[in-house]
Amino acid sequence: MAVGRASSESTGAADTGQSGTSHPGELPRMTKITGIRGMNDISPSQTPAWQMAEHAAREVLATYGYREVRPPIVERTELFRRSVGEGTDIVEKEMYTFTDRGGDSLTLRPECTASCVRAAIEHGWLREGGQRIWHIGPMFRYERPQKGRYRQFHQLDVECLGFPGPDVDAELMLILARLWRRLGLEGLELQINSLGSRPTQARYRELLVEYFQRNRDALDDDSQRRLTTNPLRILDSKNPEMQQIVADAPSILDHLDPAEAAHLDGIRAMLDQAGLAYSLNPRLVRGLDYYTSTVFEWVTNRLGAQNAVCGGGRYDGLVAEVGGGGQSAPAIGFALGMERLVALLEEASIEPPASAPDAYLVAVGDAAAGAAHALAERVRDALPELRLVVDAAPGGMRAKMKRADRSGARMALILGDDEVAARTVSLKPLRSDSQQSAVAWAELPVRLAAEE
Numbered sequence: 001m002a003v004g005r006a007s008s009e010s011t012g013a014a015d016t017g018q019s020g021t022s023h024p025g026e027l028p029r030m031t032k033i034t035g036i037r038g039m040n041d042i043s044p045s046q047t048p049a050w051q052m053a054e055h056a057a058r059e060v061l062a063t064y065g066y067r068e069v070r071p072p073i074v075e076r077t078e079l080f081r082r083s084v085g086e087g088t089d090i091v092e093k094e095m096y097t098f099t100d101r102g103g104d105s106l107t108l109r110p111e112c113t114a115s116c117v118r119a120a121i122e123h124g125w126l127r128e129g130g131q132r133i134w135h136i137g138p139m140f141r142y143e144r145p146q147k148g149r150y151r152q153f154h155q156l157d158v159e160c161l162g163f164p165g166p167d168v169d170a171e172l173m174l175i176l177a178r179l180w181r182r183l184g185l186e187g188l189e190l191q192i193n194s195l196g197s198r199p200t201q202a203r204y205r206e207l208l209v210e211y212f213q214r215n216r217d218a219l220d221d222d223s224q225r226r227l228t229t230n231p232l233r234i235l236d237s238k239n240p241e242m243q244q245i246v247a248d249a250p251s252i253l254d255h256l257d258p259a260e261a262a263h264l265d266g267i268r269a270m271l272d273q274a275g276l277a278y279s280l281n282p283r284l285v286r287g288l289d290y291y292t293s294t295v296f297e298w299v300t301n302r303l304g305a306q307n308a309v310c311g312g313g314r315y316d317g318l319v320a321e322v323g324g325g326g327q328s329a330p331a332i333g334f335a336l337g338m339e340r341l342v343a344l345l346e347e348a349s350i351e352p353p354a355s356a357p358d359a360y361l362v363a364v365g366d367a368a369a370g371a372a373h374a375l376a377e378r379v380r381d382a383l384p385e386l387r388l389v390v391d392a393a394p395g396g397m398r399a400k401m402k403r404a405d406r407s408g409a410r411m412a413l414i415l416g417d418d419e420v421a422a423r424t425v426s427l428k429p430l431r432s433d434s435q436q437s438a439v440a441w442a443e444l445p446v447r448l449a450a451e452e
Helices: 047-063 077-083 089-094 113-122 166-183 198-214 221-229 231-236 240-247 258-274 318-322 338-347 366-382 397-406 417-422 441-451
Strands: 074-076 096-099 105-108 131-140 152-161 189-194 292-299 308-314 331-337 359-364 388-390 411-416 424-429 437-440
Touching: 047 131, 047 152, 047 166, 047 338, 074 077, 074 113, 077 089, 077 105, 077 113, 077 318, 113 131, 113 152, 113 318, 113 331, 152 166, 152 338, 166 189, 166 258, 166 292, 166 308, 166 331, 189 258, 198 221, 198 231, 221 231, 231 240, 258 292, 308 338, 331 338, 359 366, 359 397, 366 388, 366 411, 366 417, 366 441, 397 411, 411 417, 411 441, 417 424, 424 441, 437 441
Parallel strands: 359 388, 359 411
Antiparallel strands: 074 105, 096 105, 131 152, 152 331, 189 292, 292 308, 308 331, 411 424, 424 437
16 A cells, blocks of 8 residues: 555565565564554553543534444545545645555545545435534544654544535534533634635635735745645645745635625624634635635644644535535535544643543452352443453462552452352452451442442
């Protein structure tokens, strides 16, 4: 799999089982195999923060009537060329594209909006009326890994298909504001803009090209390239030396037609009535060609240069574009970077709910080892929410009790051969000075429930 070319750092090491054979990109047999650069392992100590963020997003979206979809991570390459845009960095430089055994060009999805739109058209969801849907999962882009930006990254993707009015635009922004409150995050700023319709963008593009051509000598190499491919993206330049040139460029807000201006005014009125603060940013553009009309971002100054946590906007022409010009429908959505959201939670010292077990069962002796899991299953049947770990590692009582303490459990259940014979278990509190006591197996669920 490659991004327009073979890459040794993005090729896994395959074990062919044939001594002395070699394949392109294959590591020597005795070389330690490591993960691919920019595709990170998320450890057990990190996943509680991810689970907290995902759980909050699921619950908030459910309260607004959004339903989950699960599209595949591999799509036909043409889907992204047609939707994201031939002139974008994503399509030109960043997609993981390969030819399968049937000769088809396939791509690991670099974003999920196009996949959701393709699925809605293919399965006729839009014939059922407007769709509020969401998905969470991995995306793939071949770019230079840095803090908050990886080659495999995860997004929460939310889409509203079939809704033309400004009310659903405002709803998406309000959903995100509620998610920040739910997670206890502060200091995120909402920025909004309108890119107008395709005809408006075409007229504005001419003005931009004329303006930047007059200042061509002040443009960096990247902006000079974009001048002929996607001049709106010059407005998104992060080069400090470009900021004054960008600030003096014509504003698209001065060139919206009456209907486009009214749509933006409608969003602003709804946000004002809901008490949600925002700022107009006429330089705000998005990196995908399908955006029209509303665009927005939530930004923060807590994550360094990668200040955007979430962004989205309208893509009213995408349904017709993906469907080959047949069916059309208005649409809007957003993508939230989960890595950046988790980084914000960590930066704000927002701790996920405790994930330590409630109880840790220690079994010492042959009879106890045989009875431990049967006893644990009876407890779980009676207390389905109880987090109970059965020690499975070798060692004596001292080693097992050390593991019980390190687990963070509130209590240890000690089972020896004598306890098995008496059908009792010793309950030892690990986080208090309460005394250890013997509890009959039949009474154990009642005692554990009382200890919670």
